[in-house]
Amino acid sequence: MRKALPWILPPLVVVILAALPWFASPTIIQFGISTLILATLSQSWNIIGGYTGYASFGNSVFYGLGIYGTAVAMVQFGLPFWVGMLVGGLLSVVFAVLLGLPVLRLRGHYFAIATLALAQVMSAIVSNVQVAGGNQGLVLPLFRGDKMFYELALGLLVLATLTVFWLSRSRFGFGLISIREDEDAAAVMGVNTTYYKVIAFALSGVFTALAGGIHAYWITFVEPESAFDITLNVKMIIMAVFGGPGSVFGPIVGAFVLQSVSEILATKISSLAGLFFGLVIVVAVVFMPKGLIDLRKRIGRLGWRYFTRNVKENRL
Amino acid sequence: MxxxxxxxxxxxxxxxxxxxxxxxxxxxxxxxxxxxxxxxxxxxxxxxxxxxxxxxxxxxxxxxxxxxxxxxxxxxxxxxLVQVPEGRQLFGQMSVLDNLLMGAYLCRDKKEEKRRLERVFELFPILQERRSQRAGVFSGGEQQMIAIARALMAExxxxxxxxxxxxxxxxxxxxxxxxxxxxxxxxxxxxxxxxxxxxxxxxxxxxxxxxxxxxxxxxxxxxxxxxxxxxxxxxxxx
Incomplete structure (x- = not known):
């Protein structure tokens, strides 16, 4: 029974989550949509950040491209929603390949800084593009169907998670992990690092862009500032790191836990909610740098020593 | 010659x-x-x-x-043409076994992979005993041994x-x-x-x-x- 649990539990949770909109209040469904989208973003970031070890701050660019791809296709060209999502996804792949090739040559902080700049630049560019509505943004056709958005977001999260699950047990994923551990050694062992990194970046980008597409149609209004919002990227990272980067379920757990707590805080004491994310990242990095998943695995055996050991091992 | x-x-x-x-x-x-x-x-x-x-x-x-x-x-x-790089460059967080398997990364045949592993363990029996430990915790000499073993996995x-x-x-x-x-x-x-x-x-x-x-x-x-x-x-x- 214990052995079968990991195979039964996730599908069960998916079924329960899928059934939720039929008996939950509209507020819960709305909360569900935004949390599912965030979990998808965090899971996508996990591919490039958690598995490959490249701390990307450029994922908000993918998100923005997904948002704008969908919005422009629907508003300016009158195309259906699913075509818009496809456009956004394609844009993000093109972006990942074209910019990934030069930017993924940078490592560590340099990669983080370069991708951070990309997000800022994209927002400035889009503000000046006529077809994207410039600074004014675009208004999408209104569609009242939170149930559909909810199920779509859930489906996308499942798809992203299945992809990460595949990564965790495939040759390709093994190659990515080796790049994270030591890129030179991986190259010497016959891993085509450039190709692997670009594919990881593109995979991360596609899921992020599709989530952006759902968000755009759901919110029905897009503008450059919020589409390429860097704080959203920070959120993805916090959620993934808090849950457990480089694990299959860590980013999802991180997203759900953090979203719930921050939502409760926001309603009870709104002034504290802003502080919350900063506090979480500090605590997580110092005491549990491998996230909730690792904590759950090892705290039973180590107890409080788990935290002191982490502080000692990762001298700050 | x-x-x-x-x-x-x-x-x-x-x-x-x-x-x-x-x-x-x-x-x-x-x-x-x-x-x-x-x-x-x-x-x-x-x-x-x-x-x-x-x-x-x-x-x-x-x-x-x-x-x-x-x-x-x-x-x-x-x-x-396989290199044992300077400073060993092991995958420190990965187990010895995973490090060795990385050496056979381009080998897609599971049976062949196993055969190579056995041959390497024959040469360095201590690695077989400690195969599930993290490569990072080994001493310098042992790490060099792992690095050589990993290279040998590529035949x-x-x-x-x-x-x-x-x-x-x-x-x-x-x-x-x-x-x-x-x-x-x-x-x-x-x-x-x-x-x-x-x-x-x-x-x-x-x-x-x-x-x-x-x-x-x-x-x-x-x-x-x-x-x-x-x-x-x-x-x-x-």
Missing amino acids: SEVLLGVDKLGAGYGDMAVLLDMSFEVRQGEIVSLVGSNGAGKTTLMRALSGLLPRKGSIRFAGSEISGMAAERIFSLG PRLLMVDEMSLGLAPVIVDKLLDALVAIRDERGVTVLLVEQDVFSAFSIADRGYVLELGKIVREGNAEELVEDPEVRRAYLGI
């Missing part, structure tokens, strides 16, 4: 505008152990990187009958070992040198040893080259080179 496995002709390589290797030529024959010695900054590691395809290079490199000077690193690796034709003695006690270095000889004798793997430590490098080598400022300045049998007055003066301080 056996056939030439690696033939390097007028090799040039460097970083950006800075040339480190200038018109370097040497060869390694099938079944030999060849040592290439040089002091700090002579271009040893640059040579390794150039041969492995990690740096842009000029001139000709022939390996096992193919011209590899224009090939990408993973192609060269798949031909059987190399030529094993290039970069600065094996770096930071290791002489006793440990001797053991690793014995292992290299065993690898050559029992498996027929040709070895190119690039070293700063002249004594240990020439103690097991058939032939040797002395590298200085990106050029080969001396070559010959290992015993002759150790006796060479100039080599002794420059590297042994005698």
Whole structure:
């Protein structure tokens, strides 16, 4: 029974989550949509950040491209929603390949800084593009169907998670992990690092862009500032790191836990909610740098020593 | 004389505008152990990187009958030219077993992978006992052993070992040198040893080259080179 649990539990949770909109209040469904989208973003970031070890701050660019791809296709060209999502996804792949090739040559902080700049630049560019509505943004056709958005977001999260699950047990994923551990050694062992990194970046980008597409149609209004919002990227990272980067379920757990707590805080004491994310990242990095998943695995055996050991091992 | 496995002709390589290797030529024959010695900054590691395809290079490199000077690193690796990099470069957070499996990354046949693993464990039994431990917790000598074992998992034709003695006690270095000889004798793997430590490098080598400022300045049998007055003066301080 214990052995079968990991195979039964996730599908069960998916079924329960899928059934939720039929008996939950509209507020819960709305909360569900935004949390599912965030979990998808965090899971996508996990591919490039958690598995490959490249701390990307450029994922908000993918998100923005997904948002704008969908919005422009629907508003300016009158195309259906699913075509818009496809456009956004394609844009993000093109972006990942074209910019990934030069930017993924940078490592560590340099990669983080370069991708951070990309997000800022994209927002400035889009503000000046006529077809994207410039600074004014675009208004999408209104569609009242939170149930559909909810199920779509859930489906996308499942798809992203299945992809990460595949990564965790495939040759390709093994190659990515080796790049994270030591890129030179991986190259010497016959891993085509450039190709692997670009594919990881593109995979991360596609899921992020599709989530952006759902968000755009759901919110029905897009503008450059919020589409390429860097704080959203920070959120993805916090959620993934808090849950457990480089694990299959860590980013999802991180997203759900953090979203719930921050939502409760926001309603009870709104002034504290802003502080919350900063506090979480500090605590997580110092005491549990491998996230909730690792904590759950090892705290039973180590107890409080788990935290002191982490502080000692990762001298700050 | 056996056939030439690696033939390097007028090799040039460097970083950006800075040339480190200038018109370097040497060869390694099938079944030999060849040592290439040089002091700090002579271009040893640059040579390794150039041969492995990690740096842009000029001139000709022939390996096992193919011209590899224009090939990408993973192609060269798949031909059987495998490097044990300087400083070992293990995947520290991964287990010994996973590190070894990384060496057989290009092998898609599970059975073959298992066979290679058994052969490596035969050579280094201690790795089998400790296969599930993290590579990062091993001592320097043991890590070097893992690095060599990982390279062997790729079934190399030529094993290039970069600065094996770096930071290791002489006793440990001797053991690793014995292992290299065993690898050559029992498996027929040709070895190119690039070293700063002249004594240990020439103690097991058939032939040797002395590298200085990106050029080969001396070559010959290992015993002759150790006796060479100039080599002794420059590297042994005698």
